[in-house]
Amino acid sequence: MISPGARLLPASIPFRFLAAALLFHLLGWTAMAASAPILASAGGGLGLPVAGLHLMTLGVLTVTAVGVGFQLLPVAIQADLPAVWPCRLISWLLLPGVAVLGWGMMMADLWLLGLGGSAVALALLVFVVVVGLALLLTNRTKPQVRLVVRHLWASLACLVILAVLGLALLGDFTHGYLDDHRTVAVIHLAVACYGFLGLLAAGFVQVLVPMFALVAPQPEGQANVVLVLAVAALVMASTGAFAGAASVGLVAACLHVHDMAGLMRQRKRRDLGTSFLLIRLSWIMLPLSLVMGLLLSLDLLPAWGPGVFVLTLVGGWLLSLVLGMLQRILPFLAAIHAAKAGRRIPKVLELGNSRILQTQSACHVAALAMAGAGMAFDLEALIRAGALAGAAGAAAFIVYALAISLRIRALPPARTAASKEKTSP
Incomplete structure (x- = not known):
């Protein structure tokens, strides 16, 4: 458990990343709503759909992973x-880099693509160096x-590969x-989502789930088996053997979900709120995405298959997991930073409004359902309605974060609060 002030970074570092991620979340769903006609017709290439996808993968998922990961x-x-x-x-490289890259993709501006992509790649390279140096100093006596x-080293290796592939894809638009x-784009997507983001999440889940659910950590041997299978699947995917990679990855995913379900059954904290509803949803979507990936590799899905696969992978699995974790992490970080600043230590529950989180979660689930159905049935209006529901959920999360900020500022200093308690009858 994190104690106030113990290994705590300056508040401006994690919160600048989280603030940017919440904004990119809103922009990503908005871009999807605007690109509904293209998504309905299974279009591709540069434009709003690709820009919206990268606003989610880079702007929300990667930015959150970096900011929360540092803490x-x-x-x-x-x-x-x-x-x-x-x-x-x-932060100076990644946050504006994502914005420039997204704008360049939307406008098909090759100069902006190069500028934004270079800034993002450089930021990710610095991240690899910083995290790698920290890992070298680790005391590995505890399982x-x-x-x-182990998960973080594998994730960093995938991050290097995806950055190289991303720059190669951007350069190909100019030089061909x-x-x-x-095929390179599919490998890039697999290494980014299942590799970098997936392995990073699987590593931090070993800490976050036991902490939030009050349960003993997962046995080391079981997690190692899942990690070996996941790395094997990623190696196969990087060679273009997508069917084999999806099959092996599906076994790893099912074992991971089985292990997480086992932890949930043993937890001491029974009421986990809406956050773990989203996290459980992500555990369902992970193997489902791999089933869809396997069917796609065998050419067994119709034209809407790729779009629904990406929605399941990015929105259903990763975004659900990140949003669920953020519902817990955001007030928790705010509370310990308030304590470090000399304010009364607030209870996490008193910082946030659970109704806002319920609204945000409901909007997220509705967005996935409507957008997926709209793609499957080629209904532009349903895709747009789903994306707007997602945008509404993103706006609700921003309101939630602003409310936490205002409540933290309204907290009295710790000494004042303590003296009032002593003098009160």
């Missing part, structure tokens, strides 16, 4: 970051720490040197 990393591996200034440098370290742009 969780010292606790998860029990070693401090080598320095704080690289975290700020990454839980060893699990996190790739023989099969689509």
Whole structure:
């Protein structure tokens, strides 16, 4: 458990990433609503759909992973970051880089693609160096720490590969040197989502689920089997053997979900709120995405298959997981930063409004259902309605975050609060 002030980074570092992620979340759903006609007709290429996808994968998922990861990393591996200034440098590169890259994709502007893509790639390279140096200083005597370290090393390797592939894909728009742009793009998507983001999430889940659910950590041996299978599947995917990769990945995913379900049955905290409803949804969507990936690789899905697959993978699995975790992490971080600033330590439950989170969760589920059905039945209006529901959920999450900020500022100093308690009858 994180104690106030223990290995706590300056508040401006994690919260700048989280604020940007919440904004990109809203922009990503908005871009999807605007691109509904293209999605309904199964269109492709540069434009709003690709821009919206990267606003989600880079702007929401990667930005959240970097920002939250910087705060969780010292606790998860029990070693401090080598320095704080690289975290700020990454934010200066990554956040505007994602915005420029997204705009370049939307406008099909090759100069902006190069500028934004270079900034994002450089930020991710610095992230690899910072996290890698921290991992080298890790004390690996505890099984839980060893699990996190193994997952993070594998995730960093995937991050390097996806950055190289991403730059190659951007360069191909200008120079046209790739023989099969689509296959490279599929490998890039698999390495980014199942590799970098998936393995990073699987590593931090070893810490977050036991902490939030009050349950003993997962046995090391079981998690190692899942990790080996996941890495094997990623190696197969990187060679273009998508059917084999999906099959092996499906076994790994089912084992992972089975292990997480086992932890849930043993938990001491029974009421986990709406956050774990989204997390459980993500555990359902993970194997479902791999089933769809397998069917796609065998050419057994109709024209709407690729779009629904990406929605299941990015929106159903990763975004559901990140939003569920953020519902817990955001008030938790706010509370411990308030304590560090000398304010009364608030209860996490008193910071947030559960009704807003219920609204946000309902909008997210509705967005996935309506957008997926709209793609499957080629209904532009249903896709747009789903995307607007997602945007409404994103707006609700922003309201939730602003409410937390206002309540933190309204907290009295710790000494004042303590003196009032002593003098009160």
